[in-house]
Every structure is written in structure tokens, then in C-alpha cells.
Amino acid sequence: MSTRSFRSRLLLLFLVGLVWGGPAIAAAQTADDAYRFSNRFPAVGTRATGMSGAGGVGGWADPSALYTNPAGLGYYQASEISGSLSGLLSRDESTYQIFVDGPASQNTGDNATARLGHLTGIYNVDTERGSLVFALDFNGKSAFDRELTYSGKNSSSSITDTFLPFGEEFDVSEDNGTVNIDVFPVVPFVAFQAGAVEFFNSRFQNDQYPFLQAVAPGQSIQQDGTVTRGGSMNEFSFAGAVEVAPDIMIGGAANISYGTYVFENELTETATRPGSNDGYSVVVGDRLLEGFRSMFFRERFTSDLTGFNLRLGLSANAAEDVRLGFTVETPTWYSIDETFTDAFIRTEFGNGSLAYGDDPDEDAARGEFQYQLQTPWRLSTGVSYTRDPFLISADVEFVDWSQTRLDADETEFDVTNETLEEYDYVVNWRGGIEYRSENGLSLRTGIAYRPGARGFDFTLADGEETDRSRLFLSAGAGVQLSERLSLNAAWMQERSTDQFLPYASVTPPGESEPIDVPVIDEDVVRNQIRVGFRYSF
Numbered sequence: 001m002s003t004r005s006f007r008s009r010l011l012l013l014f015l016v017g018l019v020w021g022g023p024a025i026a027a028a029q030t031a032d033d034a035y036r037f038s039n040r041f042p043a044v045g046t047r048a049t050g051m052s053g054a055g056g057v058g059g060w061a062d063p064s065a066l067y068t069n070p071a072g073l074g075y076y077q078a079s080e081i082s083g084s085l086s087g088l089l090s091r092d093e094s095t096y097q098i099f100v101d102g103p104a105s106q107n108t109g110d111n112a113t114a115r116l117g118h119l120t121g122i123y124n125v126d127t128e129r130g131s132l133v134f135a136l137d138f139n140g141k142s143a144f145d146r147e148l149t150y151s152g153k154n155s156s157s158s159i160t161d162t163f164l165p166f167g168e169e170f171d172v173s174e175d176n177g178t179v180n181i182d183v184f185p186v187v188p189f190v191a192f193q194a195g196a197v198e199f200f201n202s203r204f205q206n207d208q209y210p211f212l213q214a215v216a217p218g219q220s221i222q223q224d225g226t227v228t229r230g231g232s233m234n235e236f237s238f239a240g241a242v243e244v245a246p247d248i249m250i251g252g253a254a255n256i257s258y259g260t261y262v263f264e265n266e267l268t269e270t271a272t273r274p275g276s277n278d279g280y281s282v283v284v285g286d287r288l289l290e291g292f293r294s295m296f297f298r299e300r301f302t303s304d305l306t307g308f309n310l311r312l313g314l315s316a317n318a319a320e321d322v323r324l325g326f327t328v329e330t331p332t333w334y335s336i337d338e339t340f341t342d343a344f345i346r347t348e349f350g351n352g353s354l355a356y357g358d359d360p361d362e363d364a365a366r367g368e369f370q371y372q373l374q375t376p377w378r379l380s381t382g383v384s385y386t387r388d389p390f391l392i393s394a395d396v397e398f399v400d401w402s403q404t405r406l407d408a409d410e411t412e413f414d415v416t417n418e419t420l421e422e423y424d425y426v427v428n429w430r431g432g433i434e435y436r437s438e439n440g441l442s443l444r445t446g447i448a449y450r451p452g453a454r455g456f457d458f459t460l461a462d463g464e465e466t467d468r469s470r471l472f473l474s475a476g477a478g479v480q481l482s483e484r485l486s487l488n489a490a491w492m493q494e495r496s497t498d499q500f501l502p503y504a505s506v507t508p509p510g511e512s513e514p515i516d517v518p519v520i521d522e523d524v525v526r527n528q529i530r531v532g533f534r535y536s537f
Contacts, residue, residue: 050476084532
């Protein structure tokens, strides 16, 4: 007879090894998510989105000036209000594969969301000379929405292999003929309570490793997974610009950033021949659960972010038809509140089931955590050339991602910060063209590129090396309905490659080689559509 207990509720808050979409047991305090929180769209606003954000750093009278170079506000000749709605359509095409040149299966996950894109008020102060302009602005600067689905057959490994506790992670004692088993780490504890791993006293008495996993080594299973990411980052700005000399503008913006990131990972493992692992059973009180059928695993966390930074800019007409601009942006200092569930597990047998985490009192794997994130400085320069009917613009942005830092009062982030120092600087670039006809119709197109901060940082299942760079292509149009009112629409497509590992390639206790885990390669395409208006007065 044995009993299940939990002697030390050790919350595994600091899982720093889980970087760049690695093992399934993920926490937000990783280099991956620090980088994710810091990234953002190359453009906000409808006109700028049609040009992939190009033109803003050089300086222009557009609501997106608050986002790229607030000095551009100085070119406004009238006051204005503008707004837009934004829709994001995401498609994630996945390839499930365990070995290079081995069997592969494909899936597609689709996701659609709609949000307020921006809302901006511009006030042009009536001055005798020069220009003085103030602005208030809300914009959605990034969105995390995306869904990965995958499936495939696997006889090489199981996530239950990663649930097995090592020798220092469990304790066995006996009291009046009752064997008490204490499992210490959170996830192995949940797996033990839910029947995904089990203690066998006969093995313990024979000086063997006493735990077995529900999926026996070599057993064929069907794996079906879903990884859902959601939420967005928004920015509220107060900005102003002044003309300090003829055609020379300086401007500044104080920005409050806030948003939510939600991550949920689910994996179901189903025996292709139910009951094939006849040597596995789970004792629950006076019951014996046997005939393993399936196991369901879920982890989840929600991060609420609030931050502040400053953006300063200069814009000037360097020559006839040519305008140059410069922007410096301070780090954003974020405070992050996170709620998490490291694991919910349910195991199905032929004669019943066992679960842990669905009862409010079963809170060993749930918790809250607070920490701080400091993003890097950003330096930008841009140029625009205007010769009717065309506007041609381009800009570059320098970001040193190794300067990103994580911190918390009760937790040391030394290892994660060392990992962040392995990141490199990048040079982001954007280019765009706008055509403006005499009848008030405008046509726009653009391109932007965001290099991966770690270069060739992962290998696809077919052996090809790639990175997490992002390419943006855009197009847009505007029409002048009256002297004061115009409507604009824009489309911007984001393309990237990513990779997800459902669980870690661990070496189970008693084994000499690490397990072979599935590799989920992802081709991600996200289409953003914006529709908005501008009204001047």
C-alpha cells in the first residue's frame, strides 16, 4: 500500500533553459519572451502601414509620427483627428517530424482578431512664426495572436518521459506498513498525482529505479498538440513638436505601454493500441486503474505588462525635396505581473481516469510572479524624397538586443541575462513609395525587414539552418472625400519561420541516451488589414 504526498511545493519559476520555443514546460521569464515583448510592428496608422512604416523617421505630418519621429508633428498645418480599426489574420503551417528524412505530417492553424488600430488627436497651435503642435495618441504596436496545431505518430518518445523524477527529486518512507512517496518538483508531482507516472514498490525493493511512465519506451502513440498565443501591446503617447529654425523641427513623446500576453500549450498522447502497456497500472485507494488509453497535458501563463519610455526626434529639410530625420528612443521599463499553471494533467485508463489541477485546492502548479524587463535603446535615421506626384522614403533602426535585462526582487536572472548577452545587434530597415494623384487618390506600397537577433539560431527538421527574421510587405490606398476628410485602407503581410519542441530531449533516469523528440517547423504568415479616417479642422 502506498500514499501520494507533496512535501515541498517547489514552484519552478525560473526555467531559463527553455529558450526559443524549446521544451513544453515554458515560463515567461525567458530570453524568448523578453525578445517577444520588445518586438513590435514596423508601422502604426493606416497611411504608414501601407508603406510598411517608411517615411516616419524622416519626418512627416502623419499620426504615425508619434511612433517613429515626433518631430514630424511640426509639419502639420492644421489640427486633426484620426482613427482606424485593425484586423489580424494569422496562418501557421506546421510540419511534424522526428528524424531528418523521416515521416512527416502537416497541419494548418488559423486565427483571426480585430482591435482598435489607432486613435489620434493633433492640435496645431496658432503662432505668429514657426510651428508648435501637440498630440495625444493611442496605437496598437504589436499583437501576439497565432495558433499552432500539429499531429503525428511517435514510437521514439513521450512527454511522460520528462515527468519521471530523478533520485534527488523523490523520497520513499514507510509508516506502519504504508509506503509514503514524496515527489518534490512541481511537474513530476502533478504527473504522479494524475497517474502519468507511477511508483512501483516491487522495483524499489529490488533496488531498481521505482517509477515507470504511462507510455512505455517504444510504445506507439498519436500526439496531437495546440499552442495558442494571444494578446497585444498598446501605447498611449503625449507628444509635441516645435520649429526651432526654418524647416528644422524637434519633437518628443512620453509613452506608456501596456498589454497582455497569453500562452497556452496543450498536448494529447493517445495509445494507438489501447492497453498495449499491460505492465502499467495505478493504485488509487482501493482501486487499480489499468489499460492506458490517453494522457492530456496543459500549461498556461498570462503576463500583464505596463511600461514607460521616451522618444526624441529631429527632422529637417536638408535640400530641395529632401528631408532627413533622426530618432533616439530610451529603453522601455516594464513591470510584469504573471499568473501561471505549470501543468494540468489527466490520464485515461480503460476503467477510469485520474487528474490533477482541475480542483481549486489542487494549486501546487499554480502561482503568481512579478518581475521587471528593460528593453534596449533604439536609434533611427531616415530620409524622404518628395517630387510630385511621388513620395519615396526609407529608414534604418539600430537595436542592440544584448542590452535587454530581466530582474526581480526574489529571483536571480543571471543565467537568463547571460543568455540575452549572446544576442546581437540588428539593423532594421524599411522602404516605401506613395503616389498622389491630382484627383485625391493615393496609392502606397512598402517593404520592411526585421533580422533575427541571434542569426542562424535553429535547425529545421530537414537540416536547413534558418533564423527568426521577419519580412513585411504592404500596400495601401487613400481617397480624399472632401477638403477636410479622407479615408485610407492598408494591408501588411508578415512572413517568418519558427520552430516548437513539445518537450525537452531529456535522458530519463536509468537510461544512457536522450530521447528523440518531435520537431515542429512552422511557416507563419500574418496579414494585417487597417481601415481608417482623417479629419482636419
